[in-house]
Amino acid sequence: xxPTPHQAKTARAKLISGGKQPKARIARxxxxxxxxxxxxxxxSLLLRGIRCxxxxxxxxxxxxxxxxxxxxxxxxxxxxxxxDDAGQQSLEFLTTKNDAALFAVASHNKKRxxxxxxxxxxxxxxxxxxxxxxxxxxxxxxxxGMPKKRLGSKPLLQFVGECWTSDVNLRRLQNLLIDFYRGxxxxxxxxxxxxxxxxxxxxxxxxxxxxxDARGTIIHQRTYYMKLKKDPKGGKAPxxxxxxxxxxxxxxxxxxxxxxxxxxxxxxxQPAGVKAKKKKNQTTNIFGETIGRLHxxxxxxxxxxxxxxxxxxxxxxxxxxxxxxxxxxxxxREGAEMSNEFxxxxxxxxxx
Amino acid sequence: xxxxxKQTKEDRGREEEEEEEEEEASSTSSSEVGRQxxxxxxxxxxxxxxxxEESSDAQLDVDATSSGEEEEEEEExxxxxxxxxxxxxxxxxxxDNEEFExxxxxxxxxxxxxxxxxxxxxxxxxxxxxxxxxxxxxxxNTHQINIADLYRVGGAGSNHTKLKRADWYGSSPxxxxxxxxxxxxxxxxxxxxxxxxxxxxxxxxxxxxxxxxTDVGMLARLPTASAVTKLPRSLPPPPPKQPSKWEQFALKRxxxxxxxxxxxVYDESTGxxxxxxxxxxxxxxxxxxxxxxxxxxxxxxxxxxxxEKLREEKRARVGKNTVGRMRNAERAGVLEKGSxxxxxxxxxxxxxxxxxxxxxxxxxxxxxxxxxxxxxxxxGGGGGYGDxxxxxxxxxxxxxxxxxxxxxxxxxxxxxxxxxRLREGEPERKGQLxxxxxxxxRKQFDADIGGGGTNKNFLQSEAxxxxxxLNRVINGPSSKERExxxxxxxxxxxxxxxxxxxxxxLGGGSFRKKKGRAGAGKMKKVTxxxxx
Numbered sequence: 001x002x003p004t005p006h007q008a009k010t011a012r013a014k015l016i017s018g019g020k021q022p023k024a025r026i027a028r029x030x031x032x033x034x035x036x037x038x039x040x041x042x043x044s045l046l047l048r049g050i051r052c053x054x055x056x057x058x059x060x061x062x063x064x065x066x067x068x069x070x071x072x073x074x075x076x077x078x079x080x081x082x083x084d085d086a087g088q089q090s091l092e093f094l095t096t097k098n099d100a101a102l103f104a105v106a107s108h109n110k111k112r113x114x115x116x117x118x119x120x121x122x123x124x125x126x127x128x129x130x131x132x133x134x135x136x137x138x139x140x141x142x143x144x145g146m147p148k149k150r151l152g153s154k155p156l157l158q159f160v161g162e163c164w165t166s167d168v169n170l171r172r173l174q175n176l177l178i179d180f181y182r183g184x185x186x187x188x189x190x191x192x193x194x195x196x197x198x199x200x201x202x203x204x205x206x207x208x209x210x211x212x213d214a215r216g217t218i219i220h221q222r223t224y225y226m227k228l229k230k231d232p233k234g235g236k237a238p239x240x241x242x243x244x245x246x247x248x249x250x251x252x253x254x255x256x257x258x259x260x261x262x263x264x265x266x267x268x269x270q271p272a273g274v275k276a277k278k279k280k281n282q283t284t285n286i287f288g289e290t291i292g293r294l295h296x297x298x299x300x301x302x303x304x305x306x307x308x309x310x311x312x313x314x315x316x317x318x319x320x321x322x323x324x325x326x327x328x329x330x331x332x333r334e335g336a337e338m339s340n341e342f343x344x345x346x347x348x349x350x351x352x
Numbered sequence: 353x354x355x356x357x358k359q360t361k362e363d364r365g366r367e368e369e370e371e372e373e374e375e376e377a378s379s380t381s382s383s384e385v386g387r388q389x390x391x392x393x394x395x396x397x398x399x400x401x402x403x404x405e406e407s408s409d410a411q412l413d414v415d416a417t418s419s420g421e422e423e424e425e426e427e428e429x430x431x432x433x434x435x436x437x438x439x440x441x442x443x444x445x446x447x448d449n450e451e452f453e454x455x456x457x458x459x460x461x462x463x464x465x466x467x468x469x470x471x472x473x474x475x476x477x478x479x480x481x482x483x484x485x486x487x488x489x490x491x492x493n494t495h496q497i498n499i500a501d502l503y504r505v506g507g508a509g510s511n512h513t514k515l516k517r518a519d520w521y522g523s524s525p526x527x528x529x530x531x532x533x534x535x536x537x538x539x540x541x542x543x544x545x546x547x548x549x550x551x552x553x554x555x556x557x558x559x560x561x562x563x564x565x566t567d568v569g570m571l572a573r574l575p576t577a578s579a580v581t582k583l584p585r586s587l588p589p590p591p592p593k594q595p596s597k598w599e600q601f602a603l604k605r606x607x608x609x610x611x612x613x614x615x616x617v618y619d620e621s622t623g624x625x626x627x628x629x630x631x632x633x634x635x636x637x638x639x640x641x642x643x644x645x646x647x648x649x650x651x652x653x654x655x656x657x658x659x660e661k662l663r664e665e666k667r668a669r670v671g672k673n674t675v676g677r678m679r680n681a682e683r684a685g686v687l688e689k690g691s692x693x694x695x696x697x698x699x700x701x702x703x704x705x706x707x708x709x710x711x712x713x714x715x716x717x718x719x720x721x722x723x724x725x726x727x728x729x730x731x732g733g734g735g736g737y738g739d740x741x742x743x744x745x746x747x748x749x750x751x752x753x754x755x756x757x758x759x760x761x762x763x764x765x766x767x768x769x770x771x772x773r774l775r776e777g778e779p780e781r782k783g784q785l786x787x788x789x790x791x792x793x794r795k796q797f798d799a800d801i802g803g804g805g806t807n808k809n810f811l812q813s814e815a816x817x818x819x820x821x822l823n824r825v826i827n828g829p830s831s832k833e834r835e836x837x838x839x840x841x842x843x844x845x846x847x848x849x850x851x852x853x854x855x856x857x858l859g860g861g862s863f864r865k866k867k868g869r870a871g872a873g874k875m876k877k878v879t880x881x882x883x884x
Contacts, residue, residue, distance in 0.1 A: 013688070016681045017695055018674045035587035042586050101586030123588050136538075158482075158550040160493040160543075179583050182488050187576045190569045191558055194489070199547040203497050222543050226551065237559035240551040242544060250538065267584030288565045 002033040002099045005124060033099060037271050041184040042120070045100035046073040049080055049107030049117070056106035056114060058139045062247040063104060065140060066181070066223075068151060072098050080105060082117045083257060088126050096124045102180055112254060120179055122259075122267040129257040130173055135218065136250040147225045148245045149196035154183040156194060156226070161202035163217055170202060170217065172258045197224045197242060221249040482550050484557050485580035491554040493546060502539050594684035597676070641666075671699055716752050755779075 003011060008030075015021065022030070044067055046060040064071040074094075081087040082105055095103055105117045112133060119129035140148065149155070157178060164174050181198055201220040223246030228238035259267065281293040308316075342350045480495040561572040595603065602608075616625040619636040626636035633642060639662070640646055646658040678692035762781045763769040769781045837843065 012686060013681075013691065016674075016677055016687055017691065018670070035590045037589060039585055039587070120584070120586075122584055122586065127584060154489060156489045156491070156551055156554055158491045158493065158547060158554070160495075160546050160550065161497050162494045164492065165494055175581065175583065178488060178490065178581060182583075185488075186574065187487075188564075188571045188573045189489075191563075191572050192569055197547055197551050199543060199550070201497065201502075201543055201546065203499055203502050220538060220543060222540075222547065224544070224547055228555070235556070235559075237552075237556040240548060240555060242548055242551065244540070244544070264584070266588065268582050269589070270585070271589035288567050290567070 001097055003030070004093070004096055008033075039185070041070045041182075042101040042179060043070045043072060043099055044102035044104065044180065045095050045098050046071060047080065047094070047103065047105045048074070048077045049082075049105040049115075050077070051108055052077060052106045053108040053114075055137070056108055056116065056134075058141070059116060059134065059137060059247070059249075060104065060106050062140050066149075066246060067183075070183070072100060074098075078105070082119065082129055083131070083255065091119070092121065092125055095121050115254070116251070118176060118180065119257075120176060122263065126257075127259045127263065127267055128172060128176055130169075130176060130253060131255040132219075132251040133254050134249055134251045136248075138248040140245075140247055143245055146243055146245045147227075149223075149225060150193075152183070153193060153195050154186070154189070155181055155223075156197045157181060158197060158199045159202070160199060163202040163204060164200075167217070169253060169256050169258075172256070173219075173253060174200075192228065194228070195226055196246065197226050197240070198222070198246075199224070216252065218250055218252050221247075221251070223247060480546075480549065482553050484554060486557060486561065487574050487576060487579065488581055488583075489554070489558070490581065491550040493550050497546075498542075501542055503537070591685075594680075596680040597683075 021027065044063075046064055048057060048060065052060075060073055064073045078090070078094075080090050082091060091103055091105075095101065101122075102118070102120045104119075107115045107117075109115070112131075114134040114137075115131060116134060117129060117131045120127050159174055164170050177200060199220075199222045201222070202217055203220070204217050222244065224242035225245035227241040227243075229241050231237060231239050258264075281295075283291050283293075285291060339350050480493055482491045482493045484491050558572060561574065563570045563572045565571070613628070615627065617628055617636040618624075619626045626634060628636055632638045635642075641659060641662045648654050648658075652658070675692050675696055678687055678695060681687035682689050682692055758779070762772075762778075765772055772781075774781070
């Protein structure tokens with residue numbers, strides 16, 4: 001549970017004014033909840049909203065599978081109206097507590113069937129929110145025996161259609177979708193590990209509907225499991241072989257609440273110089289192997305005794321016994337000599 | 353092999369028909385002639401390819417750099433198409449249809465050795481060129497989508513080209529069916545085709561990146577310098593740290609920490625290497641606080657506990673350090689303003705109270721703790737004639753502290769003073785420890801009231817006591833006393849945690865299913881029975 005800003009502040013104040021430090025493990029965790037120069041993957045919080053149907057729960061569960069390990073799904077229903085002030089406060093609180101920057105709330109009612117509200121936060125306040133209505137959905141379970149992506153692998157994302165750049169809303173939605181499904185931001189990648197593609201196709205179906213839907217942009221989300229095959233023409237790059245696998249969704253945009261330009265500017269701003277911390281005691285040789293260095297103290301070999309082998313111990317024992325016997329015999333002899341002398345000197349035997 | 357060829361030819365034939373019809377129906381078109389030619393070309397290629405493909409082994413190899421080409425027949429066709437035709441997506445779509453419908457040998461790959469092509473490998477793929485963002489592995493295909501192809505609405509070729517759902521979706525239903533009228537069935541193969549195209553191009557770009565060899569495989573360095581898509585952060589970047597007062601000073605003066613502090617230091621007294629921090633016992637160069645004997649120096653007060661003095665000094669230093677840290681934090685904005693001053697005021701107040709208490713004790717005569725000899729010369733007040741070494745006054749202990757010391761010694765024996773003989777003039781032994789052993793309060797013979805049945809005071813006191821007892825029996829003791837007694841445990845019935853009730857024989861018989869503790873059933877843990 002990450003601390004709210006107020007809790008963090010009081011904890012910090014207590015620490016500075018002579019309080020006891022928390023345990024090292026907890027201190028490390030708290031450090032991850034603070035702001036960092038280079039940010040890792042955004043975690044997402046999946047919530048069930050007001051009257052979330054089974055189908056929508058499945059949507060959330062699939063999202064969790066796709067986004068894991070960076071997704072957290074809460075099991076209880078939350079009476080949250082995200083487009084409401086109180087609801088936004090609840091969302092901000094929940095996302096802060098669960099260390100999540102992205103969230104998705106699923107609900108279902110007559111007016112807005114199969115509703116999913118996706119959004120993200122900045123600085124523990126809501127940045128963007130998009131409400132989408134799902135028209136068609138195929139879950140992971142529907143693709144029973146098909147091969148699916150590996151846990152935690154990064155997707156290749158693709159946006160098809162010119163609406164993505166022409167429509168303002170769709171531009172922001174594109175940004176949100178990238179944020180949601182990107183995974184860990186990395187600067188180097190093992191290319192052979194890429195195993196799935198997500199394609200978002202935006203089509204303006206409005207025309208066909210006969211003018212009912214003014215902006216009837218329908219977005220088709222398809223996920224394909226990708227197998228890389230050798231290019232027959234001998235290029236280095238492989239050719240993908242796609243099979244439909246993951247969750248497929250057709251949806252349209254209902255309501256949006258995007259960030260004001262100022263807030264957006266703040267959120268986009270990246271720190272000036274990001275210096276990577278030098279890793280000590282690690283080198284990579286020409287074979288690509290990573291070699292580590294351990295520094296040990298000098299061991300006092302003389303004083304430390306090891307374990308003796310059984311034979312040596314027995315030998316020692318025998319030696320000792322022999323010595324003992326020798327000494328005893330010596331003493332006996334000496335004793336006998338002395339008593340003899342005594343006898344000679346005094347005539348009677350001494351009391352032994 | 354032959355069979356396979358036939359199949360493909362048949363499929364091709366069927367597909368060509370379809371294509372032609374689709375071509376007629378749709379708005380976009382490419383020259384039929386061109387297409388047919390290309391088809392012919394492809395046919396030829398196909399035959400050749402299919403022959404050679406089946407010869408090599410099936411192998412699903414992902415590594416792009418190894419030799420030996422393996423490729424799906426269908427995939428390769430697709431690529432051939434790409435290279436040969438500068439088409440729109442339709443052709444590919446048709447191909448794809450065929451690929452997935454004919455034989456799901458998706459995993460049984462037919463290999464192919466050398467590429468038998470037209471010979472010209474074009475750089476630009478057929479189909480739509482995408483833009484990329486390699487940092488996030490993105491591809492943007494901003495070409496227009498043919499809506500009609502996507503949705504297949506209405507009459508366009510609906511009689512015979514019943515666009516069926518691809519086989520892979522099977523018969524399993526979707527979770528939600530589309531309620532929007534008129535959208536129709538989505539052309540999955542078109543989407544797939546677009547996906548394949550975009551992915552191929554993206555992979556091509558990715559494989560152009562600089563790579564390096566590691567133990568996990570070929571690692572490609574993604575471009576991080578240029579950010580094509582700007583994604584917002586989850587938290588604002590951390591504010592730069594405000595330098596503390598000392599850091600500012602050091603910066604101004606140019607003071608730099610000279611050398612690294614070694615972790616362990618040689619401790620002279622014990623001859624071991626110890627850390628610089630830790631308890632007084634484990635620390636290197638621990639000061640007088642760890643010595644069992646401390647000399648009294650010239651200007652020292654012999655009646656003061658030197659260890660207590662050291663501890664007080666340390667507390668003062670720690671307090672000063674804390675206040676300084678808080679001031680730095682306030683300056684940095686981490687802490688709210690005024691908290692350092694508040695701490696200073698609080699500690700000052702506490703000090704004052706402590707000083708007052710000390711004065712009170714001194715006035716009472718408790719100059720020194722019981723065990724410290726006070727006949728030594730030292731400074732400080734106290735009753736005594738001034739006749740000590742160096743002209744300082746001798747401190748006498750005084751009556752209160754002497755009586756305290758006597759009381760302490762009275763119970764300082766093994767039997768806590770119970771069986772020791774009282775010396776002459778020694779006051780009665782009273783002490784906390786003594787009381788706890790005795791328990792019972794003896795009725796004291798009050799001398800001034802006196803004994804005797806007719807002494808009025810005695811009678812009165814007796815009567816008073818009896819009436820008090822009677823009241824207590826009838827009413828129960830007063831709440832305060834009762835609470836105190838309950839707290840002390842006078843009303844506790846049981847002796848152990850597993851309490852038992854007194855069985856007076858009047859209640860029901862005790863039947864236990866099992867012997868011992870187990871038969872008693874669920875036992876509640878009771879430490880003290882509280883009377884409500």
